[in-house]
Amino acid sequence: MPTRRAVTGRSREPRARFAEELRLLRTQRGDSLRQLGERLGWDWSLFGKMENGETVGGPEVVQALDQHYGTPGLLLALWELAVSDQTQFRERYRRYMALEAEATSLWHFAVSVLPGLLQTAGYAREVLAAGGLKGEELDQQVEARMGRRELLEGDDAPLFRTILSEAVLRTPLRDVGEWRGQLEYLGEVAEGPNVTVHVLPFSVGVHGLVGTDVWFLRLPDGRTVAYAENAYRGELVEENGSVERLQRAYDALRDLALSPPESRKFVLRMLEEVPCDPSN
Incomplete structure (x- = not known):
């Protein structure tokens, strides 16, 4: 191994x-x-x-x-x-990437976009292109993102938990076929032994992480660090008190989110709404 x-x-x-x-x-x-x-x-x-x-x-x-x-x-x-x-x-993201590579577990909350570790190539390409990448640089970043999914494979893969706002699943790709493929992949990976997926319904209303994507990385030395990001900036959070406050907000969302089995059913219901033929 x-x-x-x-x-x-x-x-x-x-x-x-x-x-x-x-x-x-x-x-x-x-x-x-x-x-x-x-x-x-x-x-x-x-x-x-x-x-x-x-x-x-x-x-x-x-x-x-x-x-x-x-x-x-x-x-x-x-x-x-x-x-x-x-x-x-951004320098702050470089540090995060280094820590992610050694993390023993990862917890995540998504506001509007699926985490890169769960993206298909088609989804990654459309999201990265929307951010301004194109040409060879876009191709390389898509390949790199697909390679990073290997982090969740193997016997020693870190445990990964994500809470997805319902908005994530209500924001489709322009390419209907690629969107269907992404939902199918999400439904499959949610059954994996080290991946847990929750859906946070719109009905929950306003909560403590509105507008903020956040990652929690559990490191080999027992520390937990967080990376919080909104539409304009990201911040690596390593101070214990700040990390704990974010964790409390995350725990509150986890209590409100659908269970993993209910969440997978939610994803499959979303899949049923997508035409099998992209031309439909």
Whole structure:
């Protein structure tokens, strides 16, 4: 069974940290660059450039490296940090990504969009495109998001619980076929052993997390940190008192939400409302 490695802080700069981890994993395995290229089917010079920081490569090669080294999701998370550094993504999200890669459990509340860990490729593409991504950058981010779903796979996958506002399921994709596929996938994954899905009905009314998406990450050292985000900004919350206040609001929502079996039935009812033929 692969061992999940913690993202420890050696190099602070994301691109250098990514290159450093690639070199470390290869040398620990005892592979030369040429041997690595032969085993994975890529030109060995690409791996040399990645380890020297000349390029970060693409998500497909990083996923292959994660599989080769038995580090599910670690290298892909570091790759996203490196890409984020190149495109000047928000610093607060970089820190969150590093923590997510080592979390032992994840709890989440969604206001209007499904969490990336439960998205299909079609859903991810439409959401990311709505945020302004296009072309090669859009393709890479969709592939990376799909690769991150591996975080929930395997015997040592973290426990994941999400509470979905009913608005999430009432906001369809423009492509009816892709929306149907997303609902079908959500219904399937909700039956998984380590994934729990709740639906929070509109009838609950105003609550303590109105307008705020929030994640809670349980870390190996026993700490819990939170990441709260609205339409304009996100904030990594590590101070114990602030995390506890968010947790109390989350617990109140969990008490009001539908049970997992009721929530899955809700998703299936939504699916029944979507035409099988996108042209209908």
